[in-house]
Amino acid sequence: MRKTKRKRINQNKVTVILSFLFMLTVGSCILLSSSIFKVKQIDVKGNKECTKQEIINDLGFCLDKNIFRNKTGDIKDKLMENSYIDKVEITRKLPDKLIVNIKERKPIALLRNNGKNCLIDDKGNFLKKVVDLDENKDKVVVDVDYYINKEKKIGFKNEHHGKRLFYLLECLKKSNVYKQIDKVDLMEKEDILIVSRNKVKILLSDNDRLDYNVSRLNSILVDLQNKNISNGTINLSYDKCAIYTPE
Structure with a gap:
């Protein structure tokens, strides 16, 4: 009797499992074929x-x-x-x-090199080539000797310039100066030339005090703007002083 009961219980379990699998299969077919x-x-x-x-x-x-x-x-x-x-x-x-x-990815700068232009993000990822510069007037234009490899990765002829570029952009963002900057020239060997949107030229030494010098820039540009002064040159290549020369 006990063996018969166990056999019936096992058969019932198998029936339940098979029924469940059948329903699951039918349900899957309906899900995968229904419009x-x-x-x-x-x-x-x-x-x-x-x-x-x-x-x-x-x-x-x-x-x-x-x-x-x-x-x-x-x-x-x-x-x-x-x-x-x-x-x-x-x-x-x-x-x-x-x-x-x-x-x-957010575009942070427009690289320019002998008529070849492209947008990059803050990590140096290539975003797209640019033909019409007027469509990107809100981006900082950077003159630098760069290239795009087969994998669409940005490379720099001078690796030091590439490293300084991203550090400079980071400093400009941190100091709330980024939106006031129009162009950056990294073609020079020693100094970095920046042009503000008010056409003020800024000279920075390419050294370890870049962060400090950029941090001083915001207050200087605000002061010139409050005095309705445009053009001219701000020389921040000296360690402790900033010199403004009008044009």
């Missing part, structure tokens, strides 16, 4: 530099495809081909929507 779950919408969040339509166009292969058949890894790989995109998160919202949340 209800075909992607109809792509919601883009976090974009500023990239347009929503640009991202949707890149993900055209997702539309009218079952939401469960759209692999998030494939979507991320496609979007990461865009140099402006740093990170991507994909969320499925049933029955037919994909939510794309992106984190963009």
